[in-house]
Amino acid sequence: MSGRTLDLNGRKVSVLEDGAGEPTLYLHGFADVHAVTEGWLPFHEKLMESCRLYAPAHPGCAASDEIEYLESAEDLVFHYLEVIDALELDRFHLVGTCVGGWIAAELATRHPEKVRRLVLIDASGLFVSGAPIGDIFMMSHPVRGTDYSELRAMLFENDRTQVGHALFPDGRAENIEDELRRYQMIRFSNRFGFNPPYFYNRSLRSRLRRIAAPTLVVWGESDQMVPLAHGEAYAAGIDNSNGVSLVKGAGHSPQAEQPEATADLVKGFLSG
Amino acid sequence: MHPVQLFCWHFMAYPHLPEDFDEKYDTGWVTVPNSLWDSEKSRGLFQEYIDQLACADDLGFDGLVLNEHHQNIYGLMPSPNLIAAALTQRSSKARICVLGNLLPLHINPLRVAEEYAMLDNMSNGRIIAGFAPGGGPENYNYDIPSVTSRERFWEAVDLVVRAWTDDGPFNHEGHYYPLRYVNPWPKPTQKPHPPIWVPGSRSASTLTEVAKRGYCYFLSSRSHGGETYKAREQFSKVLEDHGDSYQPYRMGILMSAYVSETDAQAREECEEGVWYFLRNCLKGHLRKEGRQLTFGAGVPYIPAPAWKEFLKHSDPNRSMLGDVNDWDELDKAQSIVVGSPETVHRKILDLIEKSQVGNLLIQFHLGNMPGELALKSQRLFATEVAPALREDSARVFAKAYPRMEETLAAGAVA
Numbered sequence: 080m081s082g083r084t085l086d087l088n089g090r091k092v093s094v095l096e097d098g099a100g101e102p103t104l105y106l107h108g109f110a111d112v113h114a115v116t117e118g119w120l121p122f123h124e125k126l127m128e129s130c131r132l133y134a135p136a137h138p139g140c141a142a143s144d145e146i147e148y149l150e151s152a153e154d155l156v157f158h159y160l161e162v163i164d165a166l167e168l169d170r171f172h173l174v175g176t177c178v179g180g181w182i183a184a185e186l187a188t189r190h191p192e193k194v195r196r197l198v199l200i201d202a203s204g205l206f207v208s209g210a211p212i213g214d215i216f217m218m219s220h221p222v223r224g225t226d227y228s229e230l231r232a233m234l235f236e237n238d239r240t241q242v243g244h245a246l247f248p249d250g251r252a253e254n255i256e257d258e259l260r261r262y263q264m265i266r267f268s269n270r271f272g273f274n275p276p277y278f279y280n281r282s283l284r285s286r287l288r289r290i291a292a293p294t295l296v297v298w299g300e301s302d303q304m305v306p307l308a309h310g311e312a313y314a315a316g317i318d319n320s321n322g323v324s325l326v327k328g329a330g331h332s333p334q335a336e337q338p339e340a341t342a343d344l345v346k347g348f349l350s351g
Numbered sequence: 352m353h354p355v356q357l358f359c360w361h362f363m364a365y366p367h368l369p370e371d372f373d374e375k376y377d378t379g380w381v382t383v384p385n386s387l388w389d390s391e392k393s394r395g396l397f398q399e400y401i402d403q404l405a406c407a408d409d410l411g412f413d414g415l416v417l418n419e420h421h422q423n424i425y426g427l428m429p430s431p432n433l434i435a436a437a438l439t440q441r442s443s444k445a446r447i448c449v450l451g452n453l454l455p456l457h458i459n460p461l462r463v464a465e466e467y468a469m470l471d472n473m474s475n476g477r478i479i480a481g482f483a484p485g486g487g488p489e490n491y492n493y494d495i496p497s498v499t500s501r502e503r504f505w506e507a508v509d510l511v512v513r514a515w516t517d518d519g520p521f522n523h524e525g526h527y528y529p530l531r532y533v534n535p536w537p538k539p540t541q542k543p544h545p546p547i548w549v550p551g552s553r554s555a556s557t558l559t560e561v562a563k564r565g566y567c568y569f570l571s572s573r574s575h576g577g578e579t580y581k582a583r584e585q586f587s588k589v590l591e592d593h594g595d596s597y598q599p600y601r602m603g604i605l606m607s608a609y610v611s612e613t614d615a616q617a618r619e620e621c622e623e624g625v626w627y628f629l630r631n632c633l634k635g636h637l638r639k640e641g642r643q644l645t646f647g648a649g650v651p652y653i654p655a656p657a658w659k660e661f662l663k664h665s666d667p668n669r670s671m672l673g674d675v676n677d678w679d680e681l682d683k684a685q686s687i688v689v690g691s692p693e694t695v696h697r698k699i700l701d702l703i704e705k706s707q708v709g710n711l712l713i714q715f716h717l718g719n720m721p722g723e724l725a726l727k728s729q730r731l732f733a734t735e736v737a738p739a740l741r742e743d744s745a746r747v748f749a750k751a752y753p754r755m756e757e758t759l760a761a762g763a764v765a
Binding site: 139145148150214216217218219220221222223224225250251255258259261262263265266269270271273274275277 | 377381487490491494495496497498499526639640641642643644647648649650651654655658659662663667668669
């Protein structure tokens with residue numbers, strides 16, 4: 080695992096990078112690198128067998144600086160344009176989970192020429208009437224001060240998954256840095272995801288047709304946070320996509336819950 | 352003579368919850384189903400509550416206090432300014448303190464400047480203008496991103512005050528509230544503007560912002576009890592850092608009281624209302640049981656380094672006020688003072704001596720307490736406790752702050 084810190088006009092962005100092959104920009108979600116773990120998850124290890132993976136931490140996450148007036152997806156698109164320039168990426172694969180998927184979709188609608196292949200995993204970002212995105216913020220308040228079962232049930236297939244308990248344990252985390260990392264991710268998400276509307280940009284849906292890259296939409300079959308209807312809306316809105324690829328035995332976080340199966344799907348698609 | 356200022360605070364709780372509320376519902380806030388609202392039983396409820404406040408004015412309380420909450424059973428005042436408007440016509444002497452309007456919840460803070468100015472005119476200059484950012488539940492109530500709520504709040508405070516003091520029309524070049532024309536009519540009656548109070552729970556940043564602007568700091572946490580003096584010490588230090596000095600009217604605290612003829616009678620009369628308040632009204636707010644929204648990772652307004660310190664020094668299993676198991680524990684928490692006039696006088700005077708706080712904002716009506724008991728307690732407090740408390744506190748303050756006269760004359764009034 081190697082990392083570096085980009086300096087964007089005085090603003091620090093920490094980036095993990097590893098693997099050999101096509102450059103692939105990875106934008107993280109909640110049960111993910113930078114948001115719950117310092118280093119790669121097994122999913123990423125598998126993915127980097129066939130690509131060069133770059134995973135920047137979102138502003139305010141891990142050791143990346145916050146952006147004071149970060150308020151919208153638009154602000155994040157411009158942030159990531161600078162990251163892409165600093166990494167000297169010209170054309171690249173783009174993979175995003177949850178909010179990372181939302182940012183990836185926004186980026187791909189504005190700069191379709193930069194994206195070779197796009198992968199959206201349980202991505203937020205769309206408005207789908209009658210299928211509201213779950214309230215991750217309210218679920219981040221533990222019941223009776225220590226019980227995160229409802230948060231786990233929202234992020235994973237259910238509260239019985241082992242990985243859920245490992246990444247989001249009850250009570251105070253043994254290592255304060257782990258709990259702090261989760262807090263930083265929630266704080267980052269709150270800046271633009273809680274700023275009404277809730278985790279979506281109404282304009283995004285009609286812009287999806289601008290995405291030129293072949294696109295893979297991956298969804299945990301029982302996502303309790305971003306309902307499957309959002310995956311179907313992404314697949315329907317992006318011309319060069321082929322429906323939703325469901326991951327069995329996964330909820331909102333297939334990359335953490337089913338790392339093998341999810342990595343196989345993504346690897347197969349990126350090398351296609 | 353500068354005695355303690357005694358305020359009567361009404362929260363206007365919803366008193367008609369079913370008896371099994373605590374077993375069946377995990378919160379009294381934000382998501383507590385409003386199918387529980389009983390329109391028939393609630394007829395006349397606001398009238399009853401307003402009457403209690405009007406009675407406090409007749410009894411000679413220095414002020415009446417209201418505050419803003421949304422979608423909850425703890426306080427039925429989404430718009431405290433409506434109640435304040437009613438009180439301008441139902442009271443004649445007492446200050447009317449709205450503590451406060453939750454500025455980030457307003458699309459345009461100019462509306463708050465306008466409404467306070469109206470109220471100040473309607474009350475002939477009796478308004479105390481409270482401003483608050485709103486806590487956790489309020490972020491959920493109105494979808495306010497907590498990360499920026501403090502920045503929004505202080506920009507709004509400064510805009511409102513400037514709207515009252517600078518001649519309009521002017522252009523406000525704000526980040527959150529850019530406005531082309533700021534030019535409120537009417538302007539407030541009080542010059543240069545109504546006293547401004549800002550609540551906090553001892554966070555260094557709030558204390559500093561309050562000190563910078565010369566406002567009154569109001570300690571809003573309910574469980575401060577015997578720790579109140581620490582907040583005063585902290586605030587004194589911050590004031591000194593800003594070339595200012597502490598005097599008792601620069602600070603206020605929230606407390607609850609119930610007075611009856613004897614200690615035993617007081618406890619017997621108020622106990623049902625107290626437990627209703629602790630178990631139901633505080634559920635979701637100051638109770639570990641259920642889902643507490645007031646503070647925590649889901650309302651991440653604290654920057655990451657400060658959150659790390661919090662994680663290091665706090666215990667997620669700690670009990671809160673609403674978790675107290677019995678009357679003895681409640682008594683130790685010193686949040687609710689219950690007893691005969693002598694007991695209540697002694698306990699409050701003790702608090703004043705230790706904390707040197709000059710504004711006591713006292714909640715008399717608790718939970719589902721019957722109106723006649725709240726009125727009885729208010730009356731006994733006003734006639735049997737307040738006179739001695741005023742005299743004794745004036746003596747305490749004169750001794751501790753011999754230069755209080757000068758600072759007040761210099762216009763440094765809270």
